[in-house]
Amino acid sequence: MTSWINLDALWKIVVVGLACGAGLPAVFAVGLRALGHAERVPSAAGPVSALAGGEPAEGVVPLGTRGGTGATRRPATGWLAIAAACACFAVVLAAIGCGIDLIVSHG
Amino acid sequence: MGDTVLVLVVVTALAFDFTNGFHDTANSMAASIATGALRPRAAVAVSALLNLVGAFLSLSVAATIASGLVNTHLVTLPIVFAGLAGGISWNLATWFLGIPSSSSHALIGGVIGAALAAAGTDAVKWHGLVQKVVLPAVLSPVVATLIATVGAYLVYRITRGVPGRTRDRGLRLGQVGAASMMSLAHGTNDAQKTMGVITLALIANGDLPAGAKAPTWVIVACALAISLGTYCGGWRIIRTLGKGLVDIAPPQGIAADSSSAATILLSSHFGYSLSTTHVASGSIIGTGLGAPDGQVRWAIARRMVTAWLLTLPAAGLVGAGCYAVVHGIGGTMGVAVVFVLLVAGAAALFARSRRRVVDAANVTDEWAGTHTAAVPVSLASDQPPVAA
Numbered sequence: 464m465t466s467w468i469n470l471d472a473l474w475k476i477v478v479v480g481l482a483c484g485a486g487l488p489a490v491f492a493v494g495l496r497a498l499g500h501a502e503r504v505p506s507a508a509g510p511v512s513a514l515a516g517g518e519p520a521e522g523v524v525p526l527g528t529r530g531g532t533g534a535t536r537r538p539a540t541g542w543l544a545i546a547a548a549c550a551c552f553a554v555v556l557a558a559i560g561c562g563i564d565l566i567v568s569h570g
Numbered sequence: 571m572g573d574t575v576l577v578l579v580v581v582t583a584l585a586f587d588f589t590n591g592f593h594d595t596a597n598s599m600a601a602s603i604a605t606g607a608l609r610p611r612a613a614v615a616v617s618a619l620l621n622l623v624g625a626f627l628s629l630s631v632a633a634t635i636a637s638g639l640v641n642t643h644l645v646t647l648p649i650v651f652a653g654l655a656g657g658i659s660w661n662l663a664t665w666f667l668g669i670p671s672s673s674s675h676a677l678i679g680g681v682i683g684a685a686l687a688a689a690g691t692d693a694v695k696w697h698g699l700v701q702k703v704v705l706p707a708v709l710s711p712v713v714a715t716l717i718a719t720v721g722a723y724l725v726y727r728i729t730r731g732v733p734g735r736t737r738d739r740g741l742r743l744g745q746v747g748a749a750s751m752m753s754l755a756h757g758t759n760d761a762q763k764t765m766g767v768i769t770l771a772l773i774a775n776g777d778l779p780a781g782a783k784a785p786t787w788v789i790v791a792c793a794l795a796i797s798l799g800t801y802c803g804g805w806r807i808i809r810t811l812g813k814g815l816v817d818i819a820p821p822q823g824i825a826a827d828s829s830s831a832a833t834i835l836l837s838s839h840f841g842y843s844l845s846t847t848h849v850a851s852g853s854i855i856g857t858g859l860g861a862p863d864g865q866v867r868w869a870i871a872r873r874m875v876t877a878w879l880l881t882l883p884a885a886g887l888v889g890a891g892c893y894a895v896v897h898g899i900g901g902t903m904g905v906a907v908v909f910v911l912l913v914a915g916a917a918a919l920f921a922r923s924r925r926r927v928v929d930a931a932n933v934t935d936e937w938a939g940t941h942t943a944a945v946p947v948s949l950a951s952d953q954p955p956v957a958a
Contacts, residue, residue: 484832
């Protein structure tokens with residue numbers, strides 16, 4: 464069978480492919496989620512999402528009004544979310560760098 | 571005879587490289603164009619530029635064509651020429667019909683057909699053909715579909731609840747990154763094929779010693795040809811992949827392009843080459859399966875897979891036919907006759923394509939139902955019907 468299919472390479476492509484091809488967009492999506500979270504954290508001027516011109520997605524309740532308690536979050540939460548988003552985007556950028564390195568080294 | 575034939579082979583090889591470029595623009599950019607991440611013209615320009623850069627990254631070009639598939643010592647200039655003619659014919663026919671299909675398979679099919687016509691079944695290494703071409707063609711879309719399905723599912727789940735505009739803008743930005751990687755990798759891989767063909771022709775003609783690397787002018791010419799082809803954009807194929815097969819939304823776009831880029835780069839890294847077209851198409855199908863409201867138009871997928879099955883035999887038949895004509899007439903005249911026929915055929919097909927134009931302006935028009943034509947329905951209905 465292995466004289467027909469390079470199984471050794473195939474399983475590596477599948478496993479690493481899942482990690483990079485599906486994992487990286489997922490990490491990027493986590494970054495966006497964190498960013499979306501930061502936008503909804505109320506500030507003195509109101510939710511940042513208004514500045515971004517974004518409408519909340521369907522079924523989403525802005526955090527400051529969730530549960531009708533009127534509870535507000537500390538601004539630090541927003542900064543934490545932004546930091547988390549930056550970390551996610553940095554991981555994706557690093558992976559793109561590795562990809563370019565892979566292309567160049569194979570050239 | 572030698573130099574004239576060599577010039578015709580080089581010109582035909584560059585023409586193949588050009589068709590390779592515009593045929594494969596869709597692989598890197600169809601999703602970005604469909605989601606609006608890039609405007610159509612900007613997308614093909616970015617892809618063309620990155621293909622150009624990618625082509626110059628390929629510094630160690632092997633002077634082999636279909637290595638491991640045919641007995642290369644039997645390969646002569648007329649075989650290479652006939653093989654290229656077969657590849658170009660298939661690329662043009664599938665472009666006209668708006669069907670994504672592998673340019674590598676078209677070239678390999680053409681060369682194998684010509685080699686069979688020239689030297690019989692001994693010319694082909696059948697085990698190599700199945701191992702390096704047929705099975706990877708079956709596996710590529712399966713692997714890519716799996717990865718893209720998981721990717722699309724995760725992206726949808728994770729971004730659920732993220733404000734719409736933030737989500738779509740962010741995903742489009744990420745998608746441009748992934749699509750750019752695809753273009754760069756494509757330039758590196760695919761321009762090499764033609765560089766190898768021309769270098770082989772130069773060796774066969776005695777202009778270069780055996781085992782020589784591609785001269786600089788070959789690298790520059792091939793890089794420009796594939797880049798120019800990419801810039802022209804195979805809009806019909808872009809439309810099929812971006813709007814027809816699956817109507818791609820931003821979360822699907824980033825999943826499709828990431829899956830394709832990762833699969834192509836990893837397959838090259840682990841030494842198991844998978845076809846760019848099969849991977850890109852598989853990824854797009856995967857995003858249709860992984861998205862909660864995704865829809866794959868299976869009629870179009872079936873049409874595409876049928877074309878994949880036909881690529882090797884059809885390009886092979888044309889390659890064999892071209893070789894028979896070249897050999898039958900003989901000498902430079904034989905090659906010249908086929909060359910003229912090829913140019914005439916390409917011109918006729920191009921003229922026919924102008925009757926119903928698919929271009930940057932209408933490439934993302936809505937796709938009606940399971941309609942399998944590449945031409946936008948709104949446009950098609952304004953004009954008299956033309957037999958397919």
